[in-house]
Structure formats: structure tokens, C-alpha cells
Amino acid sequence: MKKPRRALTREPEIPVASFVDLAFLLNIFFIMVTSFAEFSGVIADVPSAERSQAVAEQTPTIAIQENKFTFNDKEISLADLKQRLTELNLTNKTGEAKVVLLEAQGKIPYQAYFEIMADVSAAGGVIGIVQDEGSQ
Amino acid sequence: MKYQRPPAKHIEIPVASLGDIAFLLITFFMFCSTFSRTGGGKIAPPQSPHLTQLLEGKVSVDIDEEGKIYVQGQIVPDANAVETSVSILIEGATTDQGKTVMFKCDKHVTKQVFEPVLGAIAKAGATIAALGERPTDKQETQP
Numbered sequence: 001m002k003k004p005r006r007a008l009t010r011e012p013e014i015p016v017a018s019f020v021d022l023a024f025l026l027n028i029f030f031i032m033v034t035s036f037a038e039f040s041g042v043i044a045d046v047p048s049a050e051r052s053q054a055v056a057e058q059t060p061t062i063a064i065q066e067n068k069f070t071f072n073d074k075e076i077s078l079a080d081l082k083q084r085l086t087e088l089n090l091t092n093k094t095g096e097a098k099v100v101l102l103e104a105q106g107k108i109p110y111q112a113y114f115e116i117m118a119d120v121s122a123a124g125g126v127i128g129i130v131q132d133e134g135s136q
Numbered sequence: 137m138k139y140q141r142p143p144a145k146h147i148e149i150p151v152a153s154l155g156d157i158a159f160l161l162i163t164f165f166m167f168c169s170t171f172s173r174t175g176g177g178k179i180a181p182p183q184s185p186h187l188t189q190l191l192e193g194k195v196s197v198d199i200d201e202e203g204k205i206y207v208q209g210q211i212v213p214d215a216n217a218v219e220t221s222v223s224i225l226i227e228g229a230t231t232d233q234g235k236t237v238m239f240k241c242d243k244h245v246t247k248q249v250f251e252p253v254l255g256a257i258a259k260a261g262a263t264i265a266a267l268g269e270r271p272t273d274k275q276e277t278q279p
Contacts, residue, residue: 023158025264030165041267046258114182122186
């Protein structure tokens with residue numbers, strides 16, 4: 001009887017070529033949908049209603065009206081307002097002495113409000129919102 | 137003289153390690169990515185030159201150009217809903233970052249819309265991180 005011939009030994013291989021294609025497709029998905037988020041803005045530590053009642057009447061108040069600003073009821077330009085905020089030396093103050101009240105009157109866009117918030121924040125102050133009774 | 141062509145050789149490029157590199161890249165993206173929690177509406181951010189770099193807070197409140205309010209990307213009806221949602225979301229937070237709300241609002245939205253929302257976030261006991269962008273050279277900020 002003839003001896004059965006032994007099959008040639010062959011190294012088993014797992015096909016991984018398509019696996020790589022899949023991985024790179026996933027990579028492309030992540031690259032396309034990912035955006036490295038950078039958050040820039042201002043921290044507005046707005047006092048809550050209970051705290052704001054305790055704020056003294058002499059707190060500096062900025063009112064924003066359409067196309068004009070008032071600081072403690074006196075009309076002021078934006079450049080002068082920044083100067084006045086610097087003069088207040090809010091950075092070296094603590095607690096409620098840092099609070100600057102912000103009052104918007106009329107149909108003020110958020111852009112104007114945000115600019116003042118950024119200026120107060122840059123001067124070291126804390127923003128307190130004066131709200132109309134009707135808007136609450 | 138007869139020239140004999142050498143027999144065709146089967147060349148194989150080893151691609152097994154390429155897969156490892158691709159999966160390493162995927163792992164990097166998966167660990168570094170967070171899915172955006174902003175609402176679906178268009179938001180034109182306000183501009184100011186006096187902005188600082190902020191760390192990302194866990195809660196986001198957005199107001200789009202149409203005045204729609206979103207908390208964590210989900211639309212909410214009014215400022216009262218913002219107060220309730222934010223106070224639930226920041227409940228138990230011990231760090232400043234945990235109590236920070238990322239507030240993004242379209243620059244054209246009027247006071248009647250954004251002010252009650254800011255008040256509601258403050259009432260909930262959170263710190264507001266108002267997001268904006270620095271104006272580029274070509275852009276001018278308008279009060």
C-alpha cells in the first residue's frame with residue numbers, strides 16, 4: 001500500500017488588508033468631525049437675587065441704552081467708561097465692593113452687553129444684573 | 137543572443153503594522169473627543185478684545201439667532217426651565233469648573249431674551265462663562 005502523501009505545511013495567514021481600510025475610514029471620520037475647541041470669553045460671577053439685595057446703593061452702575069452708556073447716571077463714552085472702571089481699582093477690592101451693576105434699557109443686543117461684561121471683567125469687577133420686574 | 141525574462145516574483149507589502157498605527161490614531165481621537173453639546177441653531181458669537189482663555193464647563197446654555205434657548209443641546213421653553221435644569225445639572229458639583237455654565241448667545245439677540253436666562257443661571261447658583269471671540273483685524277466691534 002502506498003503511503004498517503006503529506007500535504008505541504010503552509011503558514012496560516014489572517015487577511016488584514018481590509019481591516020486597515022476600515023480603520024482608516026474611522027480615522028477619516030474622526031478627523032472630519034473633530035474640531036479642537038478653544039473657549040474664550042469672560043467669567044461673570046453674577047450675584048443671585050438674594051445677594052444682590054444686600055448690595056449697597058452706592059454700587060457703581062452702568063446703564064446701556066441704545067447707542068449710549070451711562071455711568072452712575074452720567075452719560076459717558078465707551079473709552080471713558082473703561083477709564084472709570086480702571087480708576088475704581090476693582091482688582092484690589094473684595095466681596096461686594098467688586099460688584100458693578102449692569103442695567104440694559106430698551107432693545108439692547110447681546111453684543112453691547114457682552115462688551116461691557118468683558119470690560120468689567122477685565123477691570124477685575126464682578127457683574128451684577130439689574131433686571132426689569134417684567135423680564136423675570 | 138536570447139534574453140530570458142526572469143520569472144515573475146510575487147511581492148507582498150506587510151500591512152499588519154499599518155492597522156496598529158490606524159487603531160492607535162482612533163484610540164487617540166476617541167479619548168480626546170467630546171461630542172458638542174450646543175444646540176442646532178446658528179449662533180454668531182459676540183466680540184471683544186478683552187477675553188481670557190476658559191476651561192470647558194460641564195453645562196452649556198445657548199441662545200440661537202432666533203432666540204431659542206438650549207440646555208445641553210436640548211431646546212427648553214423659557215428661563216424658568218433653564219433655572220431648573222441648571223440647578224439639577226450642577227447639583228453635587230464641588231469644583232468651580234463643575235459649577236460653571238458655558239453661556240453662548242447670538243450677538244443680535246435682544247435683552248428681553250438673554251437677560252432672564254442670565255438671571256436664571258445666576259439664581260441656580262452657577263458661575264457664568266460667557267463665550268465670545270476676539271475680533272480679527274478686518275472685523276470691527278459695534279456697540
